[in-house]
Amino acid sequence: MRGAKRDCRSCQAVSYCLCCQLTTEEREAFENLAGTRRVLRRGERLFAQGDDFRSLYIVQSGSAKAYVISEDGNQQITGFHYRGDLLGVDGMEVGMQTYTVEALETSSICEISFAEFERLHANTAGLRQQFFKVVASELAREKQRMLVLGKLYAEQRLAHFLLDTAAHLEGRGLAHSEFVLTMTRHDIANYLGLAVETISRLLTRFDSADLIRVRHRQIRLLDAARLRALLYDTEQPVVVLRATA
């Protein structure tokens, strides 16, 4: 499919993509940017840390995890990504990908040559604006994650994860009060800086407390309000205590 013209109008991610603000002509120019549509199966990599940076990527459908690895092999999942998400920005101007992206399920991803993107970016106001927007929100989102990893209790981290995932899915026009976790418990644990066992126990507790309903990877949010309260009231725990329960 290399070299095939993009067809953004028929893409599932069009409303959440970099091209969502473009005029018809601009979008046509965007569609003509070189690149491939890639389909990845669970476990396959889109790119890996250290790879040459040549393209930006946008998730069209499916989901993926992104992670960084340190010199000693320590691995940290930095994010889970759904349709519309832009991947690979970090590598601009360093010439190298700074993290790895791996599909969590069969996923389709749109590749865009960065060199050509740069040219279009230079003379397309709508693209610049949307790019700013995406990058700014990624920066802000990462700062929020520092707060999660630096300050929250295990219980709060999981509550945050569930609510944040729901919100993210909602923003992408996907089902959000009931959804499937495409990642393993191990992935969630890694993402939240906790042990797998902790995730497993907390999910069970949340289920018992009727905050959520968990059945394997199927999640239903039963009481988002109480989840949110759990996240904010550090003094007076709501239902599921840390020590108690």
Add this chain to the structure above:
Amino acid sequence: MRGAKRDCRSCQAVSYCLCCQLTTEEREAFENLAGTRRVLRRGERLFAQGDDFRSLYIVQSGSAKAYVISEDGNQQITGFHYRGDLLGVDGMEVGMQTYTVEALETSSICEISFAEFERLHANTAGLRQQFFKVVASELAREKQRMLVLGKLYAEQRLAHFLLDTAAHLEGRGLAHSEFVLTMTRHDIANYLGLAVETISRLLTRFDSADLIRVRHRQIRLLDAARLRALLYDTEQPVVVLRATA
């Protein structure tokens, strides 16, 4: 000083600034961008989370801390910033600052009207490139921080902080094997997701082990190699053990 023309050539941060790649004419256009040079004293804020977004800021001299606050008042320092650092990017297109910046010492900061910056950005390749570079490296840096906050032991976090600070200072043309920590122990602890007491104890331990020399806020790196080893060898601790020592 509002409206005063910038004079980049005499600025301490010129080699590390957004304007560092510009041609003479381009830099003159950059100098003409509206904005103020602001001088902040220790504890004064450059902007606060929730403020209207109107400008970008570049540290000219001094240092500052940036932090986010959650609804329940939980606070997380997201970064310490030195000359050349660009601040406020996260607020682009959201119209609102997403974090707070506070001076750690008397500091001078260059304010740039975003509206005007955007115009110059549109037709100045060098500015776009440098902006990409800065934003990409901030994104990558934040991902590294997730690894620190999610995976490392207290000892490794502090080692990372010291080495990372040194590297950052070096990249900014500042003294890096011996430097002054302009932030309190409390700030370091918050930044690293640890308690103040832990920082204090570890600094003492690092000093005893001749990894560094600490005297109040004055730090001298004695053995960067061993600090680095401490950071990577999780199996075979180098000198300063976790349980032992």
Add this chain to the structure above:
DNA sequence: CGTGACATTGAACGTGATCAAACGGAGTGG
């Protein structure tokens, strides 16, 4: 010289990790 913020040091506790084992579902082959 007193006051207050910042920093250090010690002792006890607690959250979440680690270790260990069993369980369950999905896929495979007899």
Add this chain to the structure above:
DNA sequence: CCACTCCGTTTGATCACGTTCAATGTCACG
């Protein structure tokens, strides 16, 4: 169809890292 394996998940018991609580120490500044 059923054993079988494999991987992901759950559950229980113990342990440890880092927190919390408390007290003392130190520096800067009125």
